[in-house]
Amino acid sequence: MVYFGFHKNVTRAVxxxxxxxxxxxxxxxxxxxxxxxxxxxxxxxxxxxxxxLFTRNLPSLGELGTREFAAQAAGILLLAGIGAHFGNYxxxxxxxxxxxxGPLSWILENPTSSIMLAGYGLGAAxxxxxxxxxxxxYEAVRAVQIPMNVVILAAQLLCFLAFLRRRWLIGLTAxxxxxxxxxxxxxGALFLxxxxxxxxxxxxxxxxxESSFSTTAIVTGIVVTIFGDAVFYNARLGWYxxxxxxxxxxxxxxxxxxxxxVAPSFxxxxxxxxxxxxxxxxxxxxxxxxxxxxxxxxIGIRKVxxxxxxxxxxxxxxxxxxxxxxxxxxxPITPPDYDAARPAPFILGQHNRAVNLASSAxxxxxxxxxxxxxxxxxxxxxxxxxxxxxxxxxxxxxxxxCLDVADGxxxxxxxxxxxxxxxxxxx
Numbered sequence: 001m002v003y004f005g006f007h008k009n010v011t012r013a014v015x016x017x018x019x020x021x022x023x024x025x026x027x028x029x030x031x032x033x034x035x036x037x038x039x040x041x042x043x044x045x046x047x048x049x050x051x052x053l054f055t056r057n058l059p060s061l062g063e064l065g066t067r068e069f070a071a072q073a074a075g076i077l078l079l080a081g082i083g084a085h086f087g088n089y090x091x092x093x094x095x096x097x098x099x100x101x102g103p104l105s106w107i108l109e110n111p112t113s114s115i116m117l118a119g120y121g122l123g124a125a126x127x128x129x130x131x132x133x134x135x136x137x138y139e140a141v142r143a144v145q146i147p148m149n150v151v152i153l154a155a156q157l158l159c160f161l162a163f164l165r166r167r168w169l170i171g172l173t174a175x176x177x178x179x180x181x182x183x184x185x186x187x188g189a190l191f192l193x194x195x196x197x198x199x200x201x202x203x204x205x206x207x208x209x210e211s212s213f214s215t216t217a218i219v220t221g222i223v224v225t226i227f228g229d230a231v232f233y234n235a236r237l238g239w240y241x242x243x244x245x246x247x248x249x250x251x252x253x254x255x256x257x258x259x260x261x262v263a264p265s266f267x268x269x270x271x272x273x274x275x276x277x278x279x280x281x282x283x284x285x286x287x288x289x290x291x292x293x294x295x296x297x298x299i300g301i302r303k304v305x306x307x308x309x310x311x312x313x314x315x316x317x318x319x320x321x322x323x324x325x326x327x328x329x330x331x332p333i334t335p336p337d338y339d340a341a342r343p344a345p346f347i348l349g350q351h352n353r354a355v356n357l358a359s360s361a362x363x364x365x366x367x368x369x370x371x372x373x374x375x376x377x378x379x380x381x382x383x384x385x386x387x388x389x390x391x392x393x394x395x396x397x398x399x400x401x402c403l404d405v406a407d408g409x410x411x412x413x414x415x416x417x418x419x420x421x422x423x424x425x426x427x
Contacts, residue, residue: 026233026235027084027085027087027088027232027233027234027235028085028193028194028197030084030232030233031081031084031085031197031232032197034080034081034084034232035077035078035081038077038080038081039074039077042070042073042074042077046069046070071212072214072216072217075212075213075214075217076214076216076217076220078204078217079163079213079217079218079220079221079224080217080220080221080224082163082169082173082201082221083160083163083220083221083222083223083224083225083228084224084225084228084232085197085201086159086160086162086221086225087224087225087226087228087229087232087234088194088234088235088237089155089156089159089176090156090157090159090160090225090226090234091229091234091235091236092156092235092236092237092238093153093156093157093159093238094157094236094238095236095237095238095239096153096156096238097153097157097238098238099238099239099240099300099315099316100300100304100314100315100316101240101314101315101316101319102316105240105316106149106153106238106240107146107149107150107153108146108149109319109320110149110240110241110319111142111145111241111242111243111319111323112141112145112148112149112241113138113141113142113145113241114241114242114243114297114323114403115183115186115187115189115241115296115297116134116137116138116141116186116187117138117243117297117403117404117405117410118187118241118242118243118245118247118295118296118297118403119186119187119188119189119296119373120134120379120403120410121245121247121401121403121410121412122188122247122249122264122275122295122296122373123261123263123264123375123376123379123380124187124188124189124264124275124373124374124375124376124379125186125187125188125376125379126184126185126188126376127185127186128376128378128379129376129378131408131409131410132408132409134410135405135408135409135410136408137186138405138410139405141186152179155172155175155176155179159172159225160221160222160225160226161222163218163221163222163225164218165210166205166208166209166210166212166213167210169201169205170202170205170206173198173201173202173205174198174202176194176198177195177198177199177202180194180195180198181195187296188373188374188376189296189372189373190371190372190373190374191372192370192372238300239298239299239300239301239315240298240299240300240315240316240318240319241296241297241298241299241319242291242293242297242298242299242318242319242322242323243297243322243323243325243402243403243404244291244293244297244321244322244323244325244326244327244400244401244402244403244415245291245293245295245296245297245322245400245401245403246290246291246292246293246294246295246398246399246400247295247398247399247400247401248274248278248281248295248338248396248397248398248399249261249262249264249274249396249397250262250274250343250347250394250395250396250397251394251395251397252383252386252391252393252394253391253392253393253394253395253422254386254390254391254392255390255392258382259395260382260383260386261380261382261383262383262394263366263375263377263380263383263384264373264375265366265367265369265371265374265375266350266354266366266375266383267350267366268353268366268369269369270346270350271366271369271371271372271373271375272371272372272373274295275295275296275372275373276294276295276296277294277295278338279338279339279342279343279346279396280338280339280342281337281338281339282302283301283302284302284303284304285337286337287337288333288337289329289330289331289333289337289400289416290329290333290337290398290400290416290418291318291322291327291329291400291415292304292318293322297322299315299318299319299322300315300316300319304318311327311328312327325402325404325413325415329400329415329416330416331415331416331417332416332418333398333416333417333418336398336418336420337398337418338398340420343396343420343423344423347394347396347423348423348425348426351388351391351394351425354366354388355388355389358387358388358389391425392424392425393422393423393424393425394422394423394425395419395420395421395422395423396420396423397417397418397419397420398417398418398420399414399415399416399417399418400414400415400416400417401413401414401415402415
């Protein structure tokens with residue numbers, strides 16, 4: 001776990017992927033380290049309590065070495081660790097009810113189903129193998145969007161109540177796993193580490209009895225869930241969604257003269273960068289003719305600073321506009337709204353690494369890296385068929401697109417585009 005965190009932070013420094021997020025792994029590393037260190041300290045304390053050197057003057061310390069104390073202390077540690085993890089869900093719920101459109105705006109008006117279109121547009125949606133299947137799934141999810149939002153938000157905000165009963169805790173943890181798996185299948189966002197941790201929690205709790213946890217342990221779990229954000233790193237996954245989206249990607253020029261979209265998984269440890277805000281882009285950081293969203297259509301991560309108060313004065317108003325693909329964009333867009341000097345050294349470094357890996361004795365494909373978002377090979381067939389030596393140049397593009405479904409197909413309409421310069425590969 002420590003190595004994984006170190007690896008991610010080194011990646012930021014050496015790959016130019018300074019905007020790489022921590023939400024997919026940092027909370028889990030903290031929980032794992034907390035439980036490991038807590039159990040280690042408990043074991044050490046019990047060992048010391050059995051030594052007469054420590055207990056002869058203070059007989060009460062001998063109680064620390066009993067099985068009863070170990071069981072009670074382990075229960076407190078376990079529920080505290082689960083509480084630290086559940087804090088991610090609780091704080092995500094809080095982020096949703098504190099959006100600037102009001103506490104009910106996310107439930108009643110957020111187009112949550114739009115994440116399916118965003119995932120398809122990014123080439124990450126598993127259902128993308130059948131465009132008609134994805135289109136029908138989108139229509140079905142959109143039809144039950146409000147009740148789905150209610151269930152998700154209720155589970156997140158009330159998750160601390162699950163500590164009152166072991167069965168409730170097992171059921172809610174399993175529900176969160178089902179939710180994560182559903183999100184992956186519908187959009188391509190894979191919270192693999194969260195799924196694994198939830199599965200381990202369920203496995204541990206099913207082997208325990210209802211009486212395994214003391215009142216102190218239960219209260220500890222509740223308190224850590226609600227207030228643990230002051231100590232632990234908690235993800236705050238709460239925003240408005242959109243189907244009018246700013247999406248950026250690289251294209252590769254082949255020797256035959258064809259421009260082919262680069263699969264984000266090609267970037268291995270930096271792939272997360274190509275699914276988020278990258279190369280210095282942040283909503284409202286500088287003037288932009290693009291819609292102010294992330295690549296997934298997220299709105300509300302940052303405070304609104306619109307170009308004109310006539311456009312929108314809140315993230316809620318932006319969400320309402322983008323839901324109709326009505327946010328005004330400019331064409332052509334100059335200068336770019338990202339750090340224009342960064343794409344070239346980044347892509348050339350990634351290309352050189354791909355060349356070196358391809359010529360190594362054991363070549364491991366980029367699809368085997370544990371990505372947070374996988375590029376579905378069937379959505380990137382043209383690029384999957386290429387070898388690094390087939391590529392002569394790259395370019396970086398930023399599009400504002402309007403995504404919709406019509407006649408059983410996903411419609412991607414480019415509203416405006418920033419086209420970066422050609423970046424030649426040194427042969």
